[in-house]
Amino acid sequence: MMREFIRITEETLHWFQPLLSQDLCRQVQQQRDVYAIGAVEDRTACGVLVFRIGKPAVELQVLAVAPEYRRRGIARGMVEYVCRHAWDTTTPVVCSFSAADLQDPVYLFFAQLEHFSVTQVDGMVCRVPLSMLSGPKLASLRDTGGPVYPFFTLPTVTRHQFFLRLRQQHTLLWDDVDGQDCCQPLCLCVMKHADIQAAVFLSNDGDDLELSFAWCAPGCHHQLMTLLARVKALLPQREGYLRIAAVNPVSVSLVDQLLPEREILARYYEATWDMQL
DSSP: OOEEEEEOOTTTHHHHGGGSOHHHHHHHHHOTTEEEEEEEETTEEEEEEEEEEOSSOEEEEEEEEOGGGTTSSHHHHHHHHHHHHHHTTTOOEEEEEEESSTTOHHHHHHHTSTTEEEEEEEEEEEEEEGGGGGOHHHHTTTTSSOOEEEGGGSOHHHHHHHHHHHHHTTOOOOOOTTOTTSOGGGOEEEEETTEEEEEEEEEEETTEEEEEEEEEOTTOHHHHHHHHHHHHHHSOSOOSEEEEEEOSHHHHHHHHHHOTTOEEEEEEEEEEEOSOO
16 A cells, blocks of 8 residues: 655646535635645545645645545544644644534544644534524514615625625635525625625525525624525525524524524534644
């Protein structure tokens, strides 16, 4: 058995494309702070690790191994490869992830990985039946937060300026600015004097909907709630769930208040390398 780890470049990306989504391929090609390494065993591309070099840490973002090559230490080898190179610049290595419980495979991977510590952090992944979005709290907010506009009907320059501002504020974690994966009629925003105060983006996930991204300016939480109420008003009667990833204490509190019937699917954790190899 011969195994090696290589940098994924324009020339080698096509070997690993079966393990990467189109969006990730685009990020690796276009974003200067996003990198990827690949695992090759017996001349077969069998694993990828995508990471972002930020300040102050290297952030592991995607770790994938082909099914027939799992349980061979390939994922561990890729993580250790990144850590060895981070050691030269004393750069911390971290990975934020969600896990259903302490027996979740991702949690166990990092908990059992030598020289890594895992701690629970703020946030949760939850879901609520779409039928429950018609509760009185949301319904009462439907028309009280200001004019609502379909986001993707705004001028292109307005949309790009909005995303640029969020990136500069280190707020935007979502990269699909073109809305290719969105349910565009349900992507809405509240504007005042040509300034976006709040926005929500939803995508289809089979029979379910996923709240892909939600944002509001300081002091504009009411406008955000107006958008969620308007989304429900636009939905046809349908079965299924709305999945929500609440990633900070404020969003968790809002979900708890407005959707107390939500079912928690996973919590968030952070794995941190203790820089000993």
